[in-house]
Amino acid sequence: DTGVSQDPRHKITKRGQNVTFRCDPISEHNRLYWYRQTLGQGPEFLTYFQNEAQLEKSRLLSDRFSAERPKGSFSTLEIQRTEQGDSAMYLCASSSNTQGGETQYFGPGTRLLVL
Amino acid sequence: QQQVKQSPQSLIVQKGGISIINCAYENTAFDYFPWYQQFPGKGPALLIAIRPDVSEKKEGRFTISFNKSAKQFSLHIMDSQPGDSATYFCAAGGNNAGNMLTFGGGTRLMVKP
Numbered sequence: 001d002t003g004v005s006q007d008p009r010h011k012i013t014k015r016g017q018n019v020t021f022r023c024d025p026i027s028e029h030n031r032l033y034w035y036r037q038t039l040g041q042g043p044e045f046l047t048y049f050q051n052e053a054q055l056e057k058s059r060l061l062s063d064r065f066s067a068e069r070p071k072g073s074f075s076t077l078e079i080q081r082t083e084q085g086d087s088a089m090y091l092c093a094s095s096s097n098t099q100g101g102e103t104q105y106f107g108p109g110t111r112l113l114v115l
Numbered sequence: 116q117q118q119v120k121q122s123p124q125s126l127i128v129q130k131g132g133i134s135i136i137n138c139a140y141e142n143t144a145f146d147y148f149p150w151y152q153q154f155p156g157k158g159p160a161l162l163i164a165i166r167p168d169v170s171e172k173k174e175g176r177f178t179i180s181f182n183k184s185a186k187q188f189s190l191h192i193m194d195s196q197p198g199d200s201a202t203y204f205c206a207a208g209g210n211n212a213g214n215m216l217t218f219g220g221g222t223r224l225m226v227k228p
Contacts, residue, residue, distance in 0.1 A: 004158075031214070033215070033216075035216075040221070041220060041221065042119075042121075042204050042206075042218030042219055042220055042221050043159065043204070043216070043218050044218070045215040045216060045217070048214060048215060055214075056213060056214075056215065059215070091158055091159070102147040102149075102164075102208055102209050102210065102214070103149070103161065103164065104149075104161075104216060105161065106151075106158035106159045106160070106161075107158050108157060108158045109157075109158045111156075
């Protein structure tokens, strides 16, 4: 199966620590998206890339959040100085603008717990 | 600001019945409307999607009905099965809306055997 993969699947950290999550998109997809999902809610858009360019980042929750996609393949999402309110599922999705662009395929997510 | 409103929040249906979930949107720039199914601990999985140039789309037991003038769309699950028990999310997006998806709040469906 060559779907979207995310690592780690679970992360427990202490408040104030930095965490980094990785996403590997479907291999031929040039668009990559990050979403956050809190318990009982729908996913909330954070940022997205087309190839290595970050085309939308105004929805990142604070300046503690940053994302990169240096070679247009995998992406990382970093949260600095984590807070308990950052506890959530972080979802990655990918799509191809050569196949209608809008269809986004999601990975399994990384569940973050900040103690 | 919730741009996509979904109802009901939870739904219980008997096996073999029809499950109906409704969504309404505000942003007329949306031109792509997918539905996702999510099981606990998993990522959302695309079920079916529609664009505003058609009023209905059917794939197997799943049908989307779309009313552009009312800015509403709905998911119908025919012959609901216990395996359909999951949380369903409507979403709206498209190239004219910045390529991001805006999700509804979700509907937790339980299909009783």
